[in-house]
Amino acid sequence: MAESILQLSKLITDNSSHLVSLTASRGLTIPHLNEQYTEESENFRKDAQCAEAAAIIVAAALQLAATLSPPQQSAYAIFGGACKASSVRVAVDSHVPEILLEAGEQGLHADKIAAKTGVDGKLLARHLRSLSNHHMFREVSPNVFANTRLSGVLGTGKPVDQIVANPESKHDDTSGFVAIVEQLTRDLHNAFAYGLDSIKDPLGRSAFQIAFNEPLTFYGWMEKPENAYRLHRFGISMRGFGAMQPPDAIEKAHSWDALPQDSVVVDVGGGVGTVGIALAKAFPHLKVVVQDTLAVVEAGENICKNSFPKGLASGRLSFQGHDFFTPQPIKNASIFILKNILHNWHDTQALTILRQLRGSATPETKLIVVGTVIGYNCREHAKGVESVYKEAPEPLLPNYGGANDMGYTMDITMMTIFNAKEFTIGDMKALLEQAGWRVVRVQRSVPPHNFFDPVIAVPV
Structure with a gap:
């Protein structure tokens, strides 16, 4: 025990000194x-060495806390998470971050905050105090609260009066992160309580379907007329997840320069072309095809007419309506991309998608599956796979422990909503092999950029 405490303390001390030295030498600032x-305040994390040092510090600090805190207290912090989520929903739906942004550093009394959105000030103060105990808000003086960096990301940046006057457009023209928060704490919060019911359900229903007594899938439910706001918010939330990824991540996912002139790259289920546009701009020797439903690709073409008209005019970028459960029409692809697709579907449906691509692949075609690769919390690697990933040092968990929690949370979220999952390397290998693909390389990123882990496979 004593040795472990000293090891963890040394990791914190050494990496703190290293991080301070790195940021000072590179003109970066730790906020x-x-x-x-602000987005600019996160610039130090764009440096790989800074990001790694920060991740080690956080992982060691959380492991030290788990070691020294009473186990009941540590356990309560986990299973009591529903209380914190409830308080976050209260704060977000009451527009507290926006109100406190207008109030400034001196903060605002809970009664005055409450008066702006019609809630009870005394009850609101209790929610904010609970959150401030975890540095999400700051209690400046009794019942007077101000924003912190954590609560700052829960705000849209819009004037409160504008939101109150038109709540349906609260998330329009935002990064999308607050839409994620609202979706998880409002609509899906109930579904998480039915995890046990789902894994025992003889009908194979998701926790979401049981909680809402809904025969339709999550997507089918959102397409009901009464869920128009939810569907609109969901689209914005997907943009929020995209914003959490490094802007040049797709460019680093493969050696695109090495592909021959006019190589065809197909982004399957590529939405409005976020990835496709980035690739076509960065690598003009490629021919990039973005595939999705007709309505989505039409929207993508309209966006591209403004953001990258030369790509469309030259034929270097094109959009194609396609259902990825049906045979893949492009037979000469050098690369197929599946970005954040497989984790939305049960394994049987994911197999169909992969087999359709395999049926159209040439012997030289490569498949790049992009998503969150869930690390084992033991030092065990998948054999026969090149892994570009630096594990956390001993005695930390190899996957950076609590510093790398979002991927595991996403895995439970996918299981709750879709009966789907984020994949471990073992899961990914097994699924791809069933579909006729072989994993040859996985490129895993250090937190916080672990939402973008490209897995490269080739036809068997």
């Missing part, structure tokens, strides 16, 4: 917890 969040 204070209580300063207002």
Whole structure:
């Protein structure tokens, strides 16, 4: 025990010194917890060495806390998460982050916050105090609260009066992160309580279907007329997940320069072309095809007419309506991309998608599956796979422990909503092999950029 404490403490001390030295030498700044969040304040994390040092510090600090805290307290912090999610929903739906942004560093009394959105000030104060105990908000003086960096990301940046006057457009023209928060804490919060019911269900229903007594899938449910706002918000939330990934991540996912002139790259289920446009701009020797439903690709073409008209005019970028459960029409692809697709579907449906691609692949075609690769929490690797990934040092968990929690949370979320999953390397290998593909390489990223882990496979 004593040796472990000293090891963890040394990791914190050594990497803190290293991080401070790195940021100073590179003209970067580590923001204070209580300063207002901005995208620019996160610039130090774009440096790979800084990001790794920060991840080690966080992982060691959380493991040290788990070691020294009473086990009942540590356990309660986990199973009591529903209380915190409830408080976050209260704060977000009451527009507290936006109100406090307008109030400034001096903060605002809970009664005055409450008066702006019609809630009970005394009850609101209790929610905010609970969150401030975890540095999400700051209690400046009794019942007076201000934003921190954590609560700053829960705000849209819009004027409160504008949101109250038109709540349906709250998330329009935002990063999408608050849409994610609202979706998880409002609509899906109930579904998480039915996880046990789902894994025991003889009909194979998802926790979402049981919670909402809904025979339709999540997507089918959202397409009901009464769920128009939910569907609109969901689209914006997907943009929020995209914003959490490094802007150049797709460019680093493969050696695109090495592909021959006019190589065809197909982004299957590529939405409105976020990835396709980035590739076509960065690598003009490629021919990029973005496939999705007709309505989505039509929207993508309209976006591209403004953002990248030369790509469309030259034929270097094109959009094609296609259902990925049906035979793949392009037979000469050098690369197929599946970005954040497989984790939305049960294994049987994911197999269909993969087999349709395999049926149209040439012997030289490569498949790039992009998503969150779930690490084992033991030091065990998949054999026969090249792994570009640096594990956390001992005695930390190899996958950076609590510093790398979002992927595991996403895995439970996918199981809850879709009866689907984020994949371990073992899961991915097994699924791809059933569909006629062989994994040859996995490129895993250090937190916080672990939503973008390309897995490369070739035809068997």
